[in-house]
Structures are given as structure tokens and as C-alpha cells.
Amino acid sequence: MPNLAGFKLNRNVMIAVALIVMVTAGGFIWNLTRPQEKESLIVSTTTSLYETGVLDVLKTRFEASNPEYNVSFISQGTGLAIETAKRGDADLILVHAPSSELAFMETGFGVNRKIFAYNFFIIVGPAGDPTGVEGLGPVEAMLRIREMGLSGNALWVSRGDNSGTHIKEKALWAMTGLSLDEIKLEPAGGSGGTWYIEAGAGMTATLQLANEKDAYTLADVATYLKNVKNGNIQLVKAVDSGEETLNVYSAIVCAPDKSPRGMFDASMLFVQFLASDETQAMLETYGEEEFGSTLFKPWVPELDNPESDIVTWVEEQAYLDGSECPTQYRHQAGSLYR
Amino acid sequence: MSWTPIIEGVSEAVRLILSADKTVIEITLRSLQTAGYATLIASLVGVPLSILVAMLEFRGKGTIKFLFNAMVGVPTVTLGLFLWTLFSRSGPLGSLGLLYTVQGMALGQAVLILPILVSFTVSAIESKGNELRDLARTLGASEYQASLVVVREAYSGVTLALVSSFNRAFAELGIVTMLGANIRGVTRVLTTAIALETASGELGLSFALSFILLAVVLTLNLLIAFFQEGRLGRQGWLRYIMGER
Numbered sequence: 001m002p003n004l005a006g007f008k009l010n011r012n013v014m015i016a017v018a019l020i021v022m023v024t025a026g027g028f029i030w031n032l033t034r035p036q037e038k039e040s041l042i043v044s045t046t047t048s049l050y051e052t053g054v055l056d057v058l059k060t061r062f063e064a065s066n067p068e069y070n071v072s073f074i075s076q077g078t079g080l081a082i083e084t085a086k087r088g089d090a091d092l093i094l095v096h097a098p099s100s101e102l103a104f105m106e107t108g109f110g111v112n113r114k115i116f117a118y119n120f121f122i123i124v125g126p127a128g129d130p131t132g133v134e135g136l137g138p139v140e141a142m143l144r145i146r147e148m149g150l151s152g153n154a155l156w157v158s159r160g161d162n163s164g165t166h167i168k169e170k171a172l173w174a175m176t177g178l179s180l181d182e183i184k185l186e187p188a189g190g191s192g193g194t195w196y197i198e199a200g201a202g203m204t205a206t207l208q209l210a211n212e213k214d215a216y217t218l219a220d221v222a223t224y225l226k227n228v229k230n231g232n233i234q235l236v237k238a239v240d241s242g243e244e245t246l247n248v249y250s251a252i253v254c255a256p257d258k259s260p261r262g263m264f265d266a267s268m269l270f271v272q273f274l275a276s277d278e279t280q281a282m283l284e285t286y287g288e289e290e291f292g293s294t295l296f297k298p299w300v301p302e303l304d305n306p307e308s309d310i311v312t313w314v315e316e317q318a319y320l321d322g323s324e325c326p327t328q329y330r331h332q333a334g335s336l337y338r
Numbered sequence: 339m340s341w342t343p344i345i346e347g348v349s350e351a352v353r354l355i356l357s358a359d360k361t362v363i364e365i366t367l368r369s370l371q372t373a374g375y376a377t378l379i380a381s382l383v384g385v386p387l388s389i390l391v392a393m394l395e396f397r398g399k400g401t402i403k404f405l406f407n408a409m410v411g412v413p414t415v416t417l418g419l420f421l422w423t424l425f426s427r428s429g430p431l432g433s434l435g436l437l438y439t440v441q442g443m444a445l446g447q448a449v450l451i452l453p454i455l456v457s458f459t460v461s462a463i464e465s466k467g468n469e470l471r472d473l474a475r476t477l478g479a480s481e482y483q484a485s486l487v488v489v490r491e492a493y494s495g496v497t498l499a500l501v502s503s504f505n506r507a508f509a510e511l512g513i514v515t516m517l518g519a520n521i522r523g524v525t526r527v528l529t530t531a532i533a534l535e536t537a538s539g540e541l542g543l544s545f546a547l548s549f550i551l552l553a554v555v556l557t558l559n560l561l562i563a564f565f566q567e568g569r570l571g572r573q574g575w576l577r578y579i580m581g582e583r
Binding site for chain 2: 081
């Protein structure tokens, strides 16, 4: 390489560089020598939980009753959250994609899955219901949006990032009986583009994209409300939630024999804490103040009404072999499963 | 187990290249296109601007140079955020419809690399500057002719500035993420595809795309070195790569 085209190292530059190096090195050493009294519990979590702020409340409460631990959250899509746990970089995961969760436990990396909350995905779209989906169920609404899309009068934005929300969206398209591979190629009227837009982005970015394009998209309620509150988007809820849009959040602990971090007991403590009466009661009201609407429904109390609709739906969609966690995937679970 | 994704990545990269995977080619071409447009726009503005700044003496020259030097380190997300608000439908430039298009991403990258281009070009010209210009003048050249001589002599410095700018645009993630949103078949480029595959937990594919990105950067730089052969003499390009000028 030629030299940097006449950029000369004069004395001032050298002093500046020396200062930067010294400050950086000093900070690094200071950080290393600080006493680490608390053990760090690393929770790999989906973005939809993280963005609501509920995790900060959980962290504060858990650390208050268990001062020996410091809880850190890594906010990722469900795919990477699981990959992070597999690589031994996290102690437990909080996710919302039952099929991926089963795969995670089948490979022996995860144990003691516990459902702790649920809510419903919503289909949001431009105000004024231009496609006339009001009153339809999610699947009929999606068929209608496609029809309008084919004539160039509607657009659909997909997360396209293999996140829990994306997996749910694919399941909903499967229920329409259409092939997603074919849908992706369908033109939007004569415009040259397709009516199905695959974003490959996070929930907020996808909502913003849908907002810019007056398109429809599937969103989790929490991220949607947060963006509405921030004034980022003008999209409205287009379709009422129902059985098909159920969204179930579970915790899975990394198997002690696969995890090099040795935090199994602490992780179990955290899962017990999630399922405790206090946390479940907190989840029931969380969001009212900040978003004007609750964001989650606690799952554990529902178990008292085994005949209810919601229990039936969760059993159908989020149970694995008829259980929250089949016995072969349980490990020193104590009183976690009643 | 820790090496698995990298090994998978290498073999996946080789497989994708050998099989001429349609999607990968499309994404790679879009990356080249976006960064190419960006470099073109930036050089159309930046090179004349640099010549003026380097050649003319005027009040505030030092400030302008300082500003461009300082802007070299601007974080791409900050710039992306700023441009996103400008380009958004409800923003001041919303009517241009630049958001979520290749043109919008290219414009964003052009803004990003302009300071690099100007800073490098100005110092390249200035390093060849005054003595050469004086010499040309004493040999009877006009002010304009003397300036041309300087720019011609600064050729390799200006090339380096262009190449660095292109590389920066080609490899950046923040602006294309915010202005393009990684839409498949429309604004998906190599860096956003890598970020997406990583976020999806597809580490092997992420590495494969990363290797392709690196390969393109290396190939381009080798080509440019090769074309400098004419100026550097026989085997000059080899010495150029090895750092012996």
C-alpha cells in the first residue's frame, strides 16, 4: 500500500494517540480489577419481550430477592437466542416458538420448559380498513389481503427473519392453504413489484416499513403498542385476535451437562420466580400505566381452569406431546410442574 | 464444536460460489451497485470540492478541512437515523420516495463516504502541492495548468481515496439497514443479509456470505492494483501489493 497520501505523524497526533491508548487501557484494567461479587445470570430473550420493558421489572424484582445474582438480558430473535444458548453463552432462554423450542430440547441442550405468559398476535394495517377485512378472522383476512394485493390494492410485509413472529406468520399462511413460495412471487397488480414484501428485519423496523407503505403485517401486541405510543406509526389493529393468533412465551433452562457456565440452579430459581404468584400477578397488570393496555396474560393461573378455551388452545398449539414439558426433558424440576 | 460454524461457512461459501446461487449473486450485485452509485455520487461532488479546498487559499479553509476530517468517523447508525427521518414519508424529503430503495441507500452511503473521499483527496493533493506548483509556475505554466500538474501527480492518492470510499460503502451496515430495511429482492445487500442470517441463528450461511464479501473486496483491490501496473512499471503491481512502491 502507498503511504496514507501525505498524512504525517506529527507530535500532536502522537500525543493524542498515546492519550487514547492510555485511557482505553486504563479503563480496561480498571474494569478487570473491579471486584466481581455477583454471579451473572445471562438470559437470552426474544426482542418482543425485551422491547416492552417487562424484563427490567423482572430483573429488579429477582435481584431484590436474590441479591447474589446479577441478571443480564441479551435481546435477539428466537433463532439466535437458541443458537446463543447452544453455544454455551447463555443460561436460559425466553422465547415464543414452540417448534423451535422442541428442537432445542430434542438436541439435548434445553430442559425444564415452562410456559409463563401468553398474548395474541395482531394483524395491523392502514387506518380506514381499505381492504374490508374488518370482522374477519385472521386467516380469512389474510386471504382477502392477498386478493386485494393481486389487484395492486394492498401490501403485506413479512418479518422474514425466522423469528417467533415470522414462524407464526408462516403457520397462518399455511392455514390459508396457499403456498408461501408461490405467494412471494405474485405481482402486485401491474406495478412490477410483489404484494408480499419480505423485510428480514426486527419488529419495529417491520412496523415502520409497513407504516411507510400503508401495508399490513403481523405484529406482537407489545411492540405494536410501544410504537404507537412513541408516535412512530399510524397503523391500526385490522383484525381481532383469536385462537389462530395465540402467542405463547416459555422459559427453557440450558441442560447442565451441556452448559459450561454452571448456572443451572440459578436458572431454575429464575424460572420458579417467573411462575411464582407474585410475578404472575405483576404480568397481569404490566403495561397499563405505560401503554394504556395490558400486554401479557399470566399462564399459571389458567391451569386452575383446565376446561377453558385458552387452556385448550395452548394445549393444541404450544404443548409438546400433551405437556408443557414432556418428562424426558425434565431435570431436577422440583415443584415446577404441579 | 466452536470451529464448526467457520468450517461450515467456508464450505458453504465455496458451494454457493460454485453453484452460482441466484440469490447470492443478486445480493452481491446489489451491494456492488449501491456502493458503486455511492462512490460515483460522492466523487462527482467530492473530487472537484477537494481540488478547490486543496488549491485555494481562503478564510475558514482550516475549519472546512477539520470538519471533513472529523466527519470521517461519523457512526453509520447516526447518519442512517438522520437520513431515515429525512427520507421518511412524513419527513422533509418524503415526496422523493427514496426510502427502501437502492437509490436511497446509495445516497446515504454517498453522504457517509464524502468526508473520507475529501479528506484523503485533499491531503493527497496537498502532499504533492506547493513545491510542484511553484516549479510548474517557474517553468511558465499558468495557475490552471499548474493545478492540473498537481492533480495528475496526486493520481495514486486520489485512487486510494476512491477505493477506500468504495470499500467503506460496500462494507457498511448501519445505513443500508435503516434506509433499506433488508427487503428481499429489493434492498437486501450482503451486509444486511449477513446480519439477518446471524440474527436467525444461521451462522454457517452468515460466514459464507462474509467470505463472499471479503472475496469481492480483495478481488476489487487486486484489480485496481493491477491496473496501476502501467504507472508503476513491470511487476509494479506486485510490489504495490507488497507495500514496496
